Amino acid sequence: MGVKERKERDKVEMRDKILQSAQHLFLAKGLDxxxxxxxxxxxxxxxxxxYLYFKDKNEIIHALHLDGFRLLVRHFEPLVKFTDPFERLIEMGNAYIKFATTNPGVYELLFVRTEPMEYVSNCLDEEWKEGDRAFDVLFQTVSQCQQSGHFKGLDTQNLSMMIWSFIHGLCSLGISNHITHVKEARDKKLVVDAVMASTYQTFQTVMERLKA
Amino acid sequence: MGVKERKERDKVEMRDKILQSAQHLFLAKGLDxxxxxxxxxxxxxxxxxxYLYFKDKNEIIHALHLDGFRLLVRHFEPLVKFTDPFERLIEMGNAYIKFATTNPGVYELLFVRTEPMEYVSNCLDEEWKEGDRAFDVLFQTVSQCQQSGHFKGLDTQNLSMMIWSFIHGLCSLGISNHITHVKEARDKKLVVDAVMASTYQTFQTVMERLKA
DNA sequence: TCTAAAAATAAACACCGTTTAGTAATTTTG
DNA sequence: CAAAATTACTAAACGGTGTTTATTTTTAGA
Incomplete structure (x- = not known):
């Protein structure tokens, strides 16, 4: 009499199959x-x-969005080995940039596209657990930096937001190809990655100077 | 024999009419x-x-993109009254944020969407005059700040890039509604504008500390 | 085996960007 | 002025999109 159980297994199996194919296509050809x-x-x-397994396309997009966040979190996991919070913060930025540049489509899905956010808004409990958890990793690290003497007199929340804004701005400008079109990058024949790296280097220097 | 001349006038008139309607619809309902x-x-x-007046939809999008840049530049014009370069830099950020939040659709067109950049790439002379000019305003201001003692030892180009990245990140996260979905913003029932304002305030503080 | 429920689908609806072939208006020419 | 040629325009189609509805096929239990 395990019919109902089997059917339920089949149902999630089919859902996964759809999601898997969707992700495959999405990575190969882009969301649109x-x-x-x-x-x-x-x-x-x-x-x-x-449509028997997903309400609409946005629900599929949101499911891929969740998968994407899991991938991002996996990029953050190796960071625990950095005991110095400031070093960890810097490496977090590097990990974030690496994630964004090696998975531009996924990055777009997580932080540029509005569809997943719209889906979140339409859910009754209007929260964004994945985003919260990821932001909290940053927040905690910034907080620890401050406990060890960095960033005196700056609000942790605002500073975290500032850091996220910078890194996101850098990544999204890079991915969207806006960086490659500014004159200096063209003149020096710099590739996107080089511009991003040296910009991040400057950011790092700035953050270091905030110790005093 | 002013037939040709009249026809040419008619042609640009029609082009403008199309663009005007396109802009109107775009502002009202969004690009997609x-x-x-x-x-x-x-x-x-x-x-x-x-299609007798535009090659394809991307050409229309690019024309709107140009108009959008003109609007942005207009937001920067009042900044000449600030003689102190650092003050001008800060006000530039405010003007940028104001532009982005009051014209989210246009902002997206200028700095988030890839279609206009694709169009630029497909033009034989692969440059992006509008972007260059806008970036140069920032670059010159940063340079002047450095001449009056700010940001010692930092590369002007990289620092300008860093500032743009931050501001763009802040604006795009705000517009795309990602900010409203992080926990702290929800808990404190902060509106996007308030989060953006306090984040920018923190950035300002950070920049001020770079004087020494 | 027959019936009720579940699962899958064919076909349609209302859109989209774009192209093609043909019509209607205008200008130039004989 | 009429005919020819050029220009301006459009109807209709092509191949795509997300989504819904009515129908058929498959499966499960009595």
Whole structure:
């Protein structure tokens, strides 16, 4: 009589299959070029079937958004080995940049696209656990930096927000190809990564000077 | 025999009409919700007519992009009255934030969307005059700050890039509604503008400390 | 085996950007 | 002035999109 159980397993299996195909297509061709019809074709079902497992395309996007956050968190995990909070903060930035540049599509999904946020807004409990957890990692690190003498007299929340803003701005300008089009980058034939690296280096220097 | 001249006037007139309608729809409903068919309907011509005046939708988007930059530059114009370069730098940030928050759709077009950059890439002379000019205003101001004792030992280009990254990150996170979904902002029931303002205030403090 | 429920789908709806082939208006020419 | 040529415009189609509805197929239990 394990029919109901099996059916439920089948249901989540199918959901995963859809999500897996969606992610595959999304990574290969980008979000806008991934259609419900493509996904359906990939799993060899009709487009209408997708709608038996997901309310609409935004729900699929949001599921991929969750996966993306798990990937980001995984990029942060090795950071525990840095005992010095300031060093950890700097390496966090590097990890963030690396995540963004090696997974530009995913990064866009997490922090640029509005669809996942819209989905979050439409959920009754209007929270964003993934974002909160990631931000808290930053907040705690900044807080520890302050406990060991850095960033005196600056509000932890605001400073964390400032750091996130900078790093996000750098990554999103890089990914969206705006950096490659400013004159200096063109003249010196600098690749995006080089501009991002030296900009981050300057940021690092600035942060170091805030110790005193 | 002013036929040719009149026809040319008519041509630019029509182009403007299309652009005007496109902008109107774009500001009202956003870029993705503005279709060629909508624009055609607004000007009471058939959709195919649009293609007699613009190569494709990206060309229209790029034209709006140019208009948007003109609007941004207009936001910067009053800044000449600030003779102190550091004060001007800070006010530039405020002007930028104001521009972004009061014209979120336009801001997205200028600095988030990739379509206009793609259009620029496809132009043979691969430059981005508007972006260059705007960035140069920042660069010159930073340079003047350094001449009057600020930001010692920091590379002007990198520092300018850092400042732009921060401000852009702050604005884009604000506009894309990512800020409103982090826990602290929700808990304290802070509106986006308040978070942005206090974050920018912290940035200002940080920049001030770089004088020494 | 028959029936009720569940799962999958074909087909449609209303859009989209874009192209093509053909019509209507205008200008130039004989 | 009429005919020819050029220009301006558009109807209709193509191949795509997300999504819904009505229908069929598959499965499960009596």
């Amino acid at each position: 070029q991934t259609s419900i019809r493509n996904i359906a074709e990939a799993i060899e079902y009709s487009p209408a079937t997708i | 919700q503005t279709s060629i068919r909508n624009i055609a309907e607004a000007i009471e011509y058939s959709p195919a007519t649009i």
